[in-house]
Amino acid sequence: MLDITKDFLIKNFNVNQEIIELSQKALEDVKDEFKKLDEIKEYNQMKVLSALQEERISEMHFTNSSGYGYGDIGRDALDRVYAKIFNTEAALVRPHFVNGTHAIGAALFGNLRPNDTMLSVCGSPYDTLHNIIGISGEENIGSLREYGVKYKQIELKNNKVDIELMKTTIKKDSSIKLVHIQRSTGYGWRNSLLVNEIKVIIEAVKEINPEVICFVDNCYGEFIQTIEPTDVGADLVAGSLIKNIGGGIAPTGGYIAGKESYVNQAAYRLTIPGIGGECGSTFGVMRSLFQGLFLAPHIAIEAVKGAIFCARIMELSGFEVLPKYNDERSDIIQAIKFNDKEKLIKFCKGIQKGSPVDSHVECEPWDMPGYTDQVIMAAGAFIQGSSIELSADAPIREPYIAYLQGGLTFEHAKTGILIALSKMM
Numbered sequence: 278m279l280d281i282t283k284d285f286l287i288k289n290f291n292v293n294q295e296i297i298e299l300s301q302k303a304l305e306d307v308k309d310e311f312k313k314l315d316e317i318k319e320y321n322q323m324k325v326l327s328a329l330q331e332e333r334i335s336e337m338h339f340t341n342s343s344g345y346g347y348g349d350i351g352r353d354a355l356d357r358v359y360a361k362i363f364n365t366e367a368a369l370v371r372p373h374f375v376n377g378t379h380a381i382g383a384a385l386f387g388n389l390r391p392n393d394t395m396l397s398v399c400g401s402p403y404d405t406l407h408n409i410i411g412i413s414g415e416e417n418i419g420s421l422r423e424y425g426v427k428y429k430q431i432e433l434k435n436n437k438v439d440i441e442l443m444k445t446t447i448k449k450d451s452s453i454k455l456v457h458i459q460r461s462t463g464y465g466w467r468n469s470l471l472v473n474e475i476k477v478i479i480e481a482v483k484e485i486n487p488e489v490i491c492f493v494d495n496c497y498g499e500f501i502q503t504i505e506p507t508d509v510g511a512d513l514v515a516g517s518l519i520k521n522i523g524g525g526i527a528p529t530g531g532y533i534a535g536k537e538s539y540v541n542q543a544a545y546r547l548t549i550p551g552i553g554g555e556c557g558s559t560f561g562v563m564r565s566l567f568q569g570l571f572l573a574p575h576i577a578i579e580a581v582k583g584a585i586f587c588a589r590i591m592e593l594s595g596f597e598v599l600p601k602y603n604d605e606r607s608d609i610i611q612a613i614k615f616n617d618k619e620k621l622i623k624f625c626k627g628i629q630k631g632s633p634v635d636s637h638v639e640c641e642p643w644d645m646p647g648y649t650d651q652v653i654m655a656a657g658a659f660i661q662g663s664s665i666e667l668s669a670d671a672p673i674r675e676p677y678i679a680y681l682q683g684g685l686t687f688e689h690a691k692t693g694i695l696i697a698l699s700k701m702m
């Protein structure tokens with residue numbers, strides 16, 4: 278680190294000498310991990326480049342359709358580019374998905390019918406899915422349950438999917454139509470599922486009943502490894518464009534990729550039966566969606582480097598972290614256990630303070646729609662709620678774990694983490 282940089286951290290950001298030294302130690306320790314990530318990044322960059330070239334993307338695809346949006350060639354081409362990247366028959370990439378939850382919801386509602394059973398094999402799914410499934414206690418909001426779709430869940434065993442229990446459950450219950458696999462940790466204290474672990478799960482499902490749809494919630498996972506769940510047999514995946522795959526440029530949206538018939542069913546749910554993905558004007562966002570995708574392999578790795586640096590420096594500061602800095606990763610999330618409500622809140626406030634936008638505002642715990650506990654969210658992002666930008670959030674519940682993710686540049690992630698650590702100490 279240049280002396281001028283150290284001085285800047287001390288004078289402008291109130292970071293003390295001790296934390297700067299910890300930072301240098303942490304950076305030294307993570308060198309090998311960063312090298313491995315650079316290789317993944319290089320491969321994924323080529324994967325995206327090649328998909329764009331094969332689809333002969335040009336200026337004419339940066340469309341700006343209105344009204345029905347019939348024949349929006351940019352929208353249709355981006356679907357094909359995503360399908361190439363995910364190695365699937367089809368994809369549906371739309372700014373009309375309001376978030377990742379919406380894309381996942383469309384995939385589930387589109388493909389499940391009354392008396393079908395959805396089986397979650399990673400324990401409780403991500404908080405915002407509880408209302409979709411109908412396990413939140415909220416009544417009469419049109420959940421899957423209200424439509425007669427049943428739900429079962431298998432708890433993790435030693436933080437791994439319980440494959441044997443999953444197999445017997447599927448064997449015994451022929452109503453199981455869809456298996457829900459969550460790649461990222463969400464608000465859980467576990468490692469993300471590596472794509473090769475997802476492969477083992479899918480093979481076990483298909484061995485018992487090949488008709489079961491293997492659905493993967495791919496949020497936060499894109500471009501962290503060289504393969505995606507669809508490369509190892511996932512029938513359908515969904516995620517958000519304001520996480521990894523939007524590259525920090527996509528202003529909003531979500532995607533679904535997978536077998537054509539399943540993607541079509543999801544499209545009928547996003548719009549309406551008979552219309553599906555053929556309508557939907559794109560208001561001039563196509564350029565951003567293409568450019569964001571192009572940048573995504575780089576940005577996703579910047580973010581994961583921030584997470585690894587955070588893991589190491591927080592560990593050196595005496596906190597328990599998951600994953601550890603040298604664990605293999607499949608998402609961009611870093612969990613830090615504070616065991617202390619005040620420290621947790623201070624850390625999140627510190628991340629807010631280190632943001633390029635809204636650094637002057639204080640974030641506070643609040644009752645967020647879709648979540649059961651109060652949540653504190655530190656995010657000073659160019660795109661509202663974009664968690665590929667540096668952010669930290671935490672449900673206010675014991676043992677007070679913060680989930681840090683994002684960072685459009687590693688330099689920013691690192692600076693933000695140093696500011697947060699200083700504020701907390």
Ligand SMILES: *Cc1c(COP(=O)(O)O)cnc(C)c1O
Nearest residue numbers: 376377378403461463494496517
């Ligand atoms: C972010 C996320 C979602 C969807 O969240 P949105 O905020 O609606 O985009 C779903 N599942 C997981 C695991 C996530 O990380």
